Amino acid sequence: MNIFSEFAQLLYELTGVNVALLLAFGFFTGVLVVFSATLLMTLYNLLATRA
Numbered sequence: 001m002n003i004f005s006e007f008a009q010l011l012y013e014l015t016g017v018n019v020a021l022l023l024a025f026g027f028f029t030g031v032l033v034v035f036s037a038t039l040l041m042t043l044y045n046l047l048a049t050r051a
Contacts, residue, residue: 008019 011017012019
C-alpha cells in the first residue's frame with residue numbers, strides 16, 4: 001500500500017491532476033461505456049427481432 005501511495009504522489013506531482021478528479025473522470029467514463037454498451041445491445045436486439 002505504501003508503494004501505491006508513493007506512485008499516486010508521484011503521479012500528482014508530475015501531472016498536477018487531483019486524485020478525486022481522476023476518480024470522477026474514471027467513474028464518468030465507466031458510466032458512458034456502460035450506457036453505450038446498453039444502447040448498442042438494445043439496438044442489436046431490435047434489429048435482430050425485426051429481421
